[in-house]
Amino acid sequence: MKKIILLLLLGFFYGQSGQAQDCSLTLSGMVFDNSPDYPLAFANIYIEEIGEGGSTNDDGRFELKGLCAGDYHLSISHLGCHPERVFLELRGDTILNIALEHQAALLESVEVVGQQQRNAGQSQETLGKQALEQGAGQNLANLIENIAGLSVIRNGSGVAKPVIHGLTGNRIAILNNGIIQAGQQWGVDHAPEIDPFTADKIRVVKGVESLAYGGNTLGGAVLVEPGNIPQDPHLHGAAQYVFGSNGRQHTVSTRLEKKGSWADWRVIGTFKQGGDHHTPDYFLRNTGVRERNVALQLQKTIQEDWFHTLYYSYFNTELGILRGAHIANTTDLDAAIGRQEPFFTQPDFSYELEEPRQRVQHHLLKYKSKYYLEANRSLEFTYAGQLNRREEFDVRRGDRSDQAALDLALQSHFFDLNWQDESGHATKKLGMQYRFNENDNQPGTGVLPLIPDYNSHLPALYFIWQLHHDRQSFQLGGRYDFVAMEVATITQDLPRRVERFSHRFHNYSASAGWQYRISKTWLSKFNIGAVRRSPEVNELYSQGLHQGVASIEEGNAALEPELSVKGIWTNSLQLADDLWLEATAYYQLVSDFIFLEPQEETRLTIRGAFPVFGYQQTNARLAGVDVSARYEWATHWHWQAQYAMVRGYDRSREQPLVYMPSDRIQSEVSWQGDDVKKFTEPKVTLGGRYVFEQTRLLSTQDFLAPPPAYFLLDASVGGALSWSGNTLHLSIQVRNMLNERYRDYLNRLRYYADEEGRNVRVNVRVEF
Structure with missing residues (x-):
């Protein structure tokens, strides 16, 4: 009772x-x-x-x-x-x-308005959620290609790497959730093993801030950044499906996240499968992809001033390499280079992956702990471990094609401890890092390895200091890296012997930035930096077939460190209430510039006939401009345009540098309507890009003359439907709408085939 x-x-x-x-x-x-x-x-x-x-x-x-x-x-x-x-x-x-x-692509001017007090002299661009959702299903390099000053060096349809102001490969730090991606020192044909679906934002940084990410960032850093988990106790997430007609590629990704009682959590899974891509005239045989990825993020706050984050990602991909790029003899190779239609082309579409192909698995485990000593002072510790396993399969005799011709396993461990003070007008950051890499060639391939066994120890110290005063900001940073590398190679001559080499390098970087708001509508920024970069193991000791780019690469053990000095000047102006303009000019001198040079030779091996490339050094100059404009007229209309120009020059031999991006202009007009009840974000876009012919090259510098200029027309239409806290986004995008036949100078497989033709992408995303 x-x-x-x-x-x-x-x-x-x-x-x-x-x-x-x-x-x-x-x-x-x-x-x-x-x-x-x-x-x-x-x-x-x-x-x-x-x-x-x-x-x-x-x-x-x-x-x-x-x-x-x-x-x-x-x-x-x-x-x-x-x-x-x-x-x-x-x-x-x-x-x-x-x-x-x-949503506008001219993102630097948006960054400028609010972040001038934190990014003095920085040159940085950001791709946010809108751009990532619209470009879902593409690889990392293709996503950031539309940023002014960035290009892409490709290896066929499936592999791409970013090019910043003419520099790529080892000179660009690619960071997955704040950790330099291990494995990228193996060459330009290896795309970053990162699932863009895990990112809420992608930043491209060229300035003082990049010093915290590594000592080799002559070109800059690309940061793939997951966002914090929302503090919402309800289960939310998104499911996305993307279909690409070219290659009949299907991509499915799901994200779930929740603020939990024991920890905040997020899980992301991605599945991708595509087959042979198609030019306007023929199928590109063996250019499919299979991809399976998963990522888990946990966050925990203790006593309101101690934050913990645990992150794990697994990336698994299998890629086909254009069959027509692997030729049996030198006679056929001479005929294949520049051929209108590649060898081994078949009339029918296929999802089958045959040799040559690559299989890559990448694990990343990261733990970060941040403790606030006071309100504006903190101590942060990070550990990350990575395991990268790469297998490459060739067309081999005697039913041995299923046996890997290259089998590499790279382990990497990274530690970072830094102190930050964000109080007052000045902010300071001091840090020390240690990175250990160990690369092992797995036995049983029957082929001499392209990259030798090696291990490297890389301790480092760095600092970044910023001062904010009225309309001005100053930034100064420095970094020191010690590199100790132990290498074990197998001799090319008989009898085979193991030779061991030791390298010790002292690298340093320094950068200074100044930012001044001349008026309410005019912001000017300047950055100057000096970087000393030591050669990577592939530049020193590559020896053999680089399967992905269908070429033989020869390292140079006598390479010396590069020394780069670069200045960047950016002006952002709001010329009217609805008109913005941004212009960046840069000038870079590099002593002992390391580059991969085509040799006057094709070579026959037991694995086929291939062109030969060798690593060389020279004194180089790189200069260029990036210009972006945005105009918003009426209420719903928006126009933007970009122009990029790079000039690379070999000062020692008084001739152009190879593999410099061609000039390009791209423009886009879009209309976005008002929301109509539950139908929101209606948008129609029409854009085009014109890529000029690369005329700054001698006929003796490459195996094939640069291709002609080309123009591509793109279009998209989309909108969203909202109900009961859920949103359905739907868009249809058409790339190369006119089905233009062309080749791009920065595609390493342009020797053998055209670029892919029209591609219709259907993108469906449900948020709940």
């Missing part, structure tokens, strides 16, 4: 508390574009649970009154911005400031 009375009393008081619930609360705040200095007028704020909301005024401010205490999901949207969803526990009057991400 007592229990019943107690329950009745509890029910009574509960009912009274419900009747007395405070429904006079106010939610107010501001919506801005990446910065409080750039408010967004007429942004929509919608509370999903009650089906009501409002919009911001001319100053970007909003106020919603008469709200009851409770848990709410807010949807925030603005024309031209990627919408956001925020979970809010409303218990009293609350002020909430919300940052939206602009």
Whole structure:
């Protein structure tokens, strides 16, 4: 009886508390574009649970009154911005400031408005959620290709690496969740083993900030960054499907995340399968892909000032290599280079992967702990371990094609400890790092390895200092790396012997940046840096067939470290309320510049006939400009354009450098309509790019003259449908809409085949 009375009393008081619930609360705040200095007028704020909301005024401010205490999901949207969803526990009057991400590709000017106090003299560009979702299913390099100053060096249809201001490969640090991707020193045909679906943002950094990521960043750093897990106790996520008609490629990815009682967690899984790509005239035999990836992220906060993150990713891919690039004899090789249609082309589509092919597995485990000593001072520790396994399979006699001709296993361990002080007008960061790499050739291939066994120890120290004063900001950074490398090679002559070599290098980097806001609409930034980079193991000791690029590569053990000095000057201007312009000029001198040079030789081996390339050194000069413009007329129309020019010159031999990007112009016009009830973000885009012929090259510098200029036309249409806290995004994109036949100078397989033709991509994404 007592229990019943107690329950009745509890029910009574509960009912009274419900009747007395405070429904006079106010939610107010501001919506801005990446910065409080750039408010967004007429942004929509919608509370999903009650089906009501409002919009911001001319100053970007909003106020919603008469709200009851409770848990709410807010949807925030603005024309031209990627919408956001925020979970809010409303218990009293609350002020909430919300940052939206602009969709325009001219992202540096957006960064400039709000981050000038943190990125003095920095030159950086960012791809956010909108660009990543629209480009889903593509590899990392293709995603960032539309950023001014960036190009892509390709190996057929499936492998690509970024080129920043004419530099690629070992000079570009590619970071997966803050960790330099181990395995990229093996050559230009190995694409980064990173699933772009794990990223919420991709940044390209060229300046002082890149010093924290490694001592070899002559060209810059590409940061693939997962975002923090939202503090929402409900299960949310997204499922995405992408179909590409060229290669009949299917990509499926799923993301789930939740704030848990024991830890916040996120899991991502991706599946991809594609077959032979197609030029306007023929199939590119054996250019399919199979990919299986998974990533897990855990976050835990202890006592409000100690943060822990655990991250694991597994990347598994199998790639076919264009069959027509592997030729049996020198006579056929001479005929294949520049041939209109490659050898071994078949009339029918196939998903089958045959030899030559590659199989790659990459594991990354990262733990990070950040402890706040005081409100603005922190100590951060990071450990990361990586395992990269690469197998390459050739067309081999005697039913041995299933036996790997190259089998490499690279282990990498990384430690970082840094101290940060963000108090006052100056911010400081001091850090020390240690990296250990060990590469082992697995036995049983029956072929001399392209890359020898080696291990390397790389301790490093670095600092970054920033000062903010009125309209100016200054930034200074320095780094020292010691490289100790032990190498064990097998001799090319008989009898076979193991030879051991030791290398010791002292590398240093220094960079300084200055930023000055000349007026409210004009921001000028300058950065100058010096970097000493030691040669990597593939540049020193490559010896044999580099299967992915169908060529023989020969290292040079006598290579000396490079010394680079580079200046970058960027001006960002708002010429009118709806017109923005940004221009970057850079000039770089590199002493003992290491480059891969085509030799006047084709060589016959037991694995076929291939062109020969060798690593050389010279004194080089690289210079160029990047120009971006954005114009928004009327309410719904938007235009943007970019121009990039790179000039590479061999100062020692007084001739052009090989493999420099061609000049390019690209432009895009888009229309984005107003939301109509539950149908949101309607958008139509038409864009084109013109790539000039690379005329700055001597006829004796390559096996085949650079291809002619070409123009590609692209288009897309898309929109979203929202209901009950869920959103369905749908877009159709057409690349190379005119089915243009062309070859690109930076594709290493342009010797043998055309680029792929028209590709229609259907992109469906459900967020819940």
